[in-house]
Amino acid sequence: MNRLPLEDIASAPSQRLGTLSWVGMEGIALPLRVAGQGVTGSASAGVSLDDPTARGIHMSRLYLALAELEERELSLPRVAAVLETFLGSHDGLSRAAFLDLSGEAMLKRPALISPLAGWKRYPFTLRCRHDGGGLQATLDLTVGYSSTCPxxxxxxxxxxxxxxxxxxxxxxxxxxxxxxxxxxxxxxLATPHSQRSQAHLSLRLADELDELPLLRLVDAVERSLGTALQTAVKRIDEQAFALANGQNLMFCEDAARRLHHTLRDQPGIRGFRLRVVHAESLHAHDAVARSEWNWEEESADEERP
Missing domain, CATH: 1.10.287 (Helix Hairpins)
Known part of the structure; x- marks a missing residue:
């Protein structure tokens, strides 16, 4: 039986002209490695459609290029190479490529005093853009901690x-x-109220960074706040945790200021925006503080989908 050539509808010209800022796929399952551990990741991959006459892009080419990241340590050079592949496979169609990679980094954290240790999850998203002029990368990271009201x-x-x-x-x-x-x-007779809190960070990464600085940033944030959430503990650790909370009384404003100064001192960070949330145990609402540094100088984030 003779098979007819498969028709490629996508190659036909568009009946309605126009460019599009982003075309691609979201929610792609992708196994990653972060800080040496496996991560069940999710990817959103896309390119701009700059040819107003083109019907569409080649989504399968984007999907196949993501194989370069499968179960390999996530790094900025690897992401840059994938974005260059996106652009190379859409020569004449696209001038910008986008890739967002999300997951929960699994880090093993020691107890405060005893030899116990356990795993903690740190949600992250690496948002990357390549327009032919190099990689622009922003790391979104969430770190939990405890806060006791002064x-x-x-x-x-x-x-x-x-x-x-x-x-x-x-x-x-x-x-x-x-x-x-x-x-x-x-x-x-009376005890101060404490709450589980979160720091939500968006960090612009410098071009010269090779490794994803997730572990280094988590360590710096937890040292700055002094009240990192614990995993496996003995009573001696619980007592040390109570002491740490008593020595680090924090309003949300205090936590935001600590993090602001800490992040400004981190190498490889060109700018940041942060938001701390204290899930109040006294009130039925959250206490929130925000801060940013060197964030408004670039507008690339405004162009993102």
Whole structure:
């Protein structure tokens, strides 16, 4: 049986002329490796359609080019090479190529004191653009932490102070008596409210970076805040965590300022935008603070889909 040539409808000219800023695919399943660990990733790949007469792009060429990233350590040079393949396979059609890669990096984190360790997930998206003039990359990263309210801590201390004055009105103040009182339930009559919090970061990466600095950035952020969320713990770790929270009382404004100064000192970061969210345990709403540095100088993000 003779087979007729398969018709390529996409190669026919468009009946309605016009350029398009982005054409491609979203939600592509793609296994990645980040910080040495496997990641169930998702990709959005596209190119601009700059030929107003063209019916469409070659989506299969974009899909096949993504194989270069499968189960290989995610790096900026590899992403740049894939974007160059996007453009090379659409010569005459496209002048810009886009690739967003998302997933949850799995990092093993040690306990504060004991030898235990466990895994934590860090959601990320690497947003990349190539228009023939080089790679432009932005890393979106979410890092969780604990925050204890300074106002609540001060009010709790006041209540404990008042209870101490009342209990020791007619009692001799001896070291033994005070120590026993502090170890009783009266010694912790009130506790400040704490909440699980998140830092949402968007970081413009410098052109000269080769490796994806995700692990280095997570370490810097968690050191800056001082209250990283824990995995496997013993009681000694839980006590150390309580101490860390007490020594790092933070409004959302405090956390945002800490991160602002930390990120400005990170090598390979050309600009950033950050948002911290304290999921209030006192209120039925969140406390939020935002900051940015060197973010408005480029408008590439405004052109993204």
């Amino acid at each position: 106002c609540s801590a001060a009010l709790s201390r006041q209540l404990i102070q008042q209870a101490f004055d009342e209990d020791f009105t007619d009692m001799p103040v001896t070291r033994q008596a005070v120590s026993a009182w502090l170890g009783s339930e009266q010694g912790i």
